[in-house]
Amino acid sequence: MRHEFKKKSRVMLIDDNYEHLSGIRELLNLEGTFDVVGIATNVTVGLNLIKKYQPDIVLLDMNMPERDGLQGIMEINKLGLNTKVLALSGYDDADLIFRAMKIGAKGYVLKTMASAQLIYAIEEVLNGKIYLPLALSSRFFEYFQKSFREETEKQNSQTDEENLLDALTQREEEVLELLTQGITYKGVANKLFISETTVKTHVNNIFQKLQVNDRTQAVLYAINNGFLTKKVKMAV
Amino acid sequence: MRHEFKKKSRVMLIDDNYEHLSGIRELLNLEGTFDVVGIATNVTVGLNLIKKYQPDIVLLDMNMPERDGLQGIMEINKLGLNTKVLALSGYDDADLIFRAMKIGAKGYVLKTMASAQLIYAIEEVLNGKIYLPLALSSRFFEYFQKSFREETEKQNSQTDEENLLDALTQREEEVLELLTQGITYKGVANKLFISETTVKTHVNNIFQKLQVNDRTQAVLYAINNGFLTKKVKMAV
DNA sequence: AAAGATATAGACCACATGGTCTACTTAATA
DNA sequence: TATTAAGTAGACCATGTGGTCTATATCTTT
Numbered sequence: 001m002r003h004e005f006k007k008k009s010r011v012m013l014i015d016d017n018y019e020h021l022s023g024i025r026e027l028l029n030l031e032g033t034f035d036v037v038g039i040a041t042n043v044t045v046g047l048n049l050i051k052k053y054q055p056d057i058v059l060l061d062m063n064m065p066e067r068d069g070l071q072g073i074m075e076i077n078k079l080g081l082n083t084k085v086l087a088l089s090g091y092d093d094a095d096l097i098f099r100a101m102k103i104g105a106k107g108y109v110l111k112t113m114a115s116a117q118l119i120y121a122i123e124e125v126l127n128g129k130i131y132l133p134l135a136l137s138s139r140f141f142e143y144f145q146k147s148f149r150e151e152t153e154k155q156n157s158q159t160d161e162e163n164l165l166d167a168l169t170q171r172e173e174e175v176l177e178l179l180t181q182g183i184t185y186k187g188v189a190n191k192l193f194i195s196e197t198t199v200k201t202h203v204n205n206i207f208q209k210l211q212v213n214d215r216t217q218a219v220l221y222a223i224n225n226g227f228l229t230k231k232v233k234m235a236v
Numbered sequence: 237m238r239h240e241f242k243k244k245s246r247v248m249l250i251d252d253n254y255e256h257l258s259g260i261r262e263l264l265n266l267e268g269t270f271d272v273v274g275i276a277t278n279v280t281v282g283l284n285l286i287k288k289y290q291p292d293i294v295l296l297d298m299n300m301p302e303r304d305g306l307q308g309i310m311e312i313n314k315l316g317l318n319t320k321v322l323a324l325s326g327y328d329d330a331d332l333i334f335r336a337m338k339i340g341a342k343g344y345v346l347k348t349m350a351s352a353q354l355i356y357a358i359e360e361v362l363n364g365k366i367y368l369p370l371a372l373s374s375r376f377f378e379y380f381q382k383s384f385r386e387e388t389e390k391q392n393s394q395t396d397e398e399n400l401l402d403a404l405t406q407r408e409e410e411v412l413e414l415l416t417q418g419i420t421y422k423g424v425a426n427k428l429f430i431s432e433t434t435v436k437t438h439v440n441n442i443f444q445k446l447q448v449n450d451r452t453q454a455v456l457y458a459i460n461n462g463f464l465t466k467k468v469k470m471a472v
Numbered sequence: 473a474a475a476g477a478t479a480t481a482g483a484c485c486a487c488a489t490g491g492t493c494t495a496c497t498t499a500a501t502a
Numbered sequence: 503t504a505t506t507a508a509g510t511a512g513a514c515c516a517t518g519t520g521g522t523c524t525a526t527a528t529c530t531t532t
Contacts, residue, residue: 101377102384130377137373141337141366148338169508182453184488197511204490214490214518216452217418223459407479420518433481440520450488450520475532481525489518495511502505 008035009126012053014046014072015039015061015088020111024059027115034122043072047079054081057106057126062089062096070099077104084125094143097136107131165225167209175202180219244271245362248289250282250308251275251297251324256347260295263351270358279308283315290317293342293362298325298332306335313340320361330379333372343367401461403445411438416455 011034015021021039028034037053040046042064050058058076062069073085087100087108097108106125109118110133117133124131132140168176178188185203189196203215212218247270251257257275264270273289276282278300286294294312298305309321320342325332333344342361345354346369353369360367368376404412414424421439425432439451448454 101380104381104385124374130374130381131370132373132377134367134370137368138360138366141368144337145340145366149340171509179452180456182448182450182456184450186488194509195511197513198509200490201511202509204492207490212418214418214420216415216455219452219455220416220418405478422518430479431481433483434479436520437481438479440522443520473532475530477530478528480527483522483524485521487519487521489516491514491516493513497510498508500505500507502503 008033009057009122010035010037010053010055011122012037012046012050012055012058012083013039014041014043014058014064016041016064017061020061024118027118028122031119043069043075046072047075050076050081050083051079055083057084057086057122059086059088059122060105062087062100063091070096070103073100073103073105086122086125086131092136092139094139097132097140098143098147101132101140108136109133110136164210165222168206172202172206172209175199176206176218176222179203179206179215180222182219244269245293245358246271246273246289246291247358248273248282248286248291248294248319249275250277250279250294250300252277252300253297256297260354263354264358267355279305279311282308283311286312286317286319287315291319293320293322293358295322295324295358296341298323298336299327306332306339309336309339309341322358322361322367328372328375330375333368333376334379334383337366337368337376344372345369346372400446401458404442408438408442408445411435412442412454412458415439415442415451416458418455 011028013021013024013036015024018041021041025036025039028036037055038046038049040049043060046058046060060069060072060076064072069087069089073087076083076085084106085104087105088111089096089108090111092110100108107121107130109121109131113121113133121131121133174192175188178191183191185196185199188199192199203218206218207213210218210221212221247264249257249260249272251260254277257277261272261275264272273291274282274285276285279296282294282296296305296308296312300308305323305325309323312319312321321340323333323336323341323344324347325344326347328346336344343357343366345357345367349357349369357367357369410428411424414427419427421432421435424435428435439454442454443449446454446457448457
């Protein structure tokens with residue numbers, strides 16, 4: 001049997017607090033299974049190092065001046081490498097957590113966490129999982145649900161005024177749909193196998209029902225009031 | 237000192253599998269701190285019981301025929317009571333988890349979980365937290381990031397073609413913006429203090445740059461290519 | 473000083489659009 | 503059976519829209 005050993009994981013650290021940076025480096029070195037291939041105190045330098053050393057994972061501080069952590073995550077992901085980002089932050093700011101996860105952080109941990117937990121988080125991420133401690137995922141979900149609730153309420157309030165669109169007959173809806181594609185009367189007539197005059201009649205009825213006086217306004221009304229998304233109807 | 241005791245939490249169970257239902261009831265009764273105030277094998281009956289007994293928490297099975305679990309969550313929340321929903325499922329279907337959390341489940345647990353963990357989940361939810369075990373939250377986030385990645389890619393591919401809008405001069409953008417409000421040439425002329433002819437000249441230039449041949453198509457192009465949202469510019 | 477881009481504006485014309493009225497057919501409803 | 507709603511379609515006309523060409527005035531850039 002050949003000389004067998006577990007390959008060390010290549011880690012990079014980016015944090016504008018140098019003391020914290022050193023602390024983590026110490027910790028990871030002591031652990032023995034990690035190889036800290038680079039450290040940086042700002043994103044710009046960090047990005048160059050990442051390009052050069054292509055680490056398996058980057059521990060990235062979120063709360064840095066200038067080019068901040070969120071931008072950092074995006075730019076690292078944009079490199080198209082296989083480098084995973086574990087976000088670090090001193091605070092459990094729900095909005096920040098949400099945005100970081102949204103743009104592709106593989107995990108988010110607080111600086112106040114116990115060392116063992118940080119090690120665990122790093123290992124989980126390295127194993128292809130996404131790691132968010134329970135406390136943070138709880139905060140995340142509150143924020144997540146709140147934003148969806150607001151979205152739903154907004155849609156519902158729109159639905160109340162949407163009755164103008166509901167007044168349209170089937171045929172009128174068909175005509176309006178073609179109008180929203182920027183097709184002329186003649187074009188609509190051909191598509192629906194009816195005369196141009198009939199199209200005009202329908203269009204005039206549509207205008208009256210939607211209380212507008214030209215096609216552009218009708219199209220705008222249709223779009224703003226979810227005419228197109230109506231059929232797709234967000235499946236819960 | 238008066239007779240002091242911890243008030244039992246009122247729990248309801250909805251699951252079409254009666255055996256599982258009984259099992260959980262047993263478990264919760266043994267625990268001693270819960271009061272199972274009702275059980276149901278379908279959502280319709282369950283809803284009525286919820287209205288009647290107003291439990292603190294409902295354990296709701298996701299995988300039921302007919303009125304399924306997702307609808308159940310929505311309808312329970314629509315009641316406007318203080319009843320929390322903990323979703324139960326046999327499978328860790330990412331899409332189902334995502335949708336359940338999106339519409340307001342306070343937690344999601346697998347039926348295969350250890351009893352102690354289920355008890356813990358219930359208690360967390362009762363304490364106002366949101367509970368998703370690490371394994372499930374990991375699945376959730378994969379799904380979450382995937383959908384956002386797709387959205388971003390779609391936007392980026394749009395951005396590539398967006399140069400047509402970039403070709404517009406300032407004045408042309410102003411004119412286009414007014415067009416997207418369904419204003420006539422005369423109206424635009426008045427708003428911008430220029431002659432109607434000038435507006436027409438601008439509009440013709442816009443058409444050529446956007447490669448369309450009427451205002452409706454120009455407006456559609458503008459909307460579909462983020463002309464209006466350009467200034468708002470989604471802050472990460 | 474010349475060239476190019478931008479904003480302005482007039483003239484002319486063909487055609488699309490929108491408004492109004494009438495009228496026929498069919499299907500659903502009272 | 504009478505009525506109503508929906509879809510069809512013609513006629514007429516005023517006006518809006520879009521295409522093309524020409525022509526200034528500025529301002530920037532070369």
